[in-house]
Amino acid sequence: MSNMAADWYLIDEVEQLDSPALVFYQERITANIEKLKQHIPAINRLRPHVKTHKTVEITQQLLAAGITKFKCATIAEAEMLGLCKAPDVLLAYQPVGPKIDRFIQLIKTYPDTVFSCLIDNESSLKEIAHAATVSGVVIPVFLDLNVGMNRTGILPDEHALALYETAAAEKGVEILGLHAYDGHIHDADYALREKQAAVILASIDKLTRQLVRKGMAEPVIIAGGTPTFPIYAKLDSIECSPGTFVLWDKGYQDAFAEQDYLTAALVITRVISLTSATKITVDLGHKAVAAENLLKKRVHFLNAPTAEAVSQSEEHLVLELGSGHGFRIGDILYGLPVHICPTVALYGSANIINNHKLTEGWKIISRERKINI
Structure with missing residues (x-):
């Protein structure tokens, strides 16, 4: 594993995580x-x-x-x-x-x-x-x-x-x-x-x-x-x-340069189909990342920064990567949501990463309309 700051998001044994998954660092x-x-x-x-x-x-x-x-x-x-x-x-x-x-x-x-x-x-x-x-x-x-x-x-x-x-x-x-x-x-x-x-x-x-x-x-x-x-x-x-501030996201990172919070939540997705010579499909549909923004402003992939969304449906996201992108079936993409608040609400739990390791899971308890009362 590289020690470069750019690789802060990499997860050891990420293959154990089913996708799509929400992760907190x-x-x-x-x-x-x-x-x-x-x-x-x-x-x-x-x-x-x-x-x-x-x-x-x-x-x-x-x-x-x-x-x-x-x-x-x-x-x-x-x-x-x-x-x-x-x-x-x-x-x-x-x-x-x-x-x-x-x-x-x-x-x-x-x-x-x-x-x-x-x-x-x-x-x-x-x-x-x-x-x-x-x-x-x-x-x-x-x-x-x-x-x-x-x-x-x-x-x-x-x-x-x-x-x-x-x-x-x-x-x-x-x-x-x-x-x-x-x-x-x-x-x-x-x-x-x-x-x-x-x-x-x-x-x-x-x-x-x-x-x-x-x-x-x-x-x-x-x-x-x-x-x-x-x-x-x-x-x-x-x-x-x-x-x-607590999780930060791509939208606020880009908009409010004076606030130096760290992005602390990502969505993990996998390549499930090689759609064409230049396109791939991942399992990150409307149900897995906030979809209220325009298609091209919903998620940014840290390990595929040039990927551009072509279409999205409930369970699928098609990305244009250009020729020679090198992605294969099963490969992991680390997605930084543009809007984290409604993205978190789409998941029942978050997987917690500490020092690149998956340590536990936290229930997104108040995404429900009712807990007890």
Whole structure:
């Protein structure tokens, strides 16, 4: 085995792995967690999102690193955090229908964890508050602001101010602060991201000043994901919620050069057919790598960097390699996903690699819609 840095991904006895397979590289995950901590002045301002890895084991590593606050998007992810006794968990979602009762069940089942959720309208606020009162609990909530994502949230204007005041007076809930997710900001140009974030920060600051003038406590502010993390990390008033950092991917590696995380998750695939003199087919279909991007922007092969996707179906990916590529039936390709979060969700477990060796398997426990609750 070569010791070249380019060969970090090679796995001893890789032939034992059936394909397609998801693999996590433990030493690179450890390095990424340390890098995250170095990139923010105070660890108590970190609230990483668990949607990327969805595992108990990585959650435990984050807890061991001193991180106590987390963000998640599903009841299953919240329950995974409860199982790990994470102290502070924000469900970055507004529960509706049966989710409200499930959320209250979580609060009662996992008393070591303080669970909070989002609200963006008075109807949901009233429904959540009523269910909490009936159940004898008080639910911490954050006002979800629409700062440009245009999917959920209330615009940070006088209506947001009024809803915050209503929530502050409501029994069954305790409003803690503001949540602003800016996933629409993903320009490669860091200066452009700074400029866009400044507009968001100004609107949050204005709303914050209005709340304080009305005699309310200074709101906790949770803002951003990975693209704006370096911007918000500099500001003492903001809790930051990167998620992709822990595994990283080709998309963010290419787009955000200022963030030096290591790619720590790959998909392993095999050549199953020599399609033509210049093409091969591998067993990496839609079900094995996130397919929401354009065909040519779904996966990059570390040991076949010039391979270009020609077509993909549920179980197959056809690659153009040119003549004389040298690949044979059964050969392994190491694929770096462009978007790792939905790729992880396609697998029931991840194979763990440590120092080139396959050591164990971790269940992707919260890919399920339901664990117990």
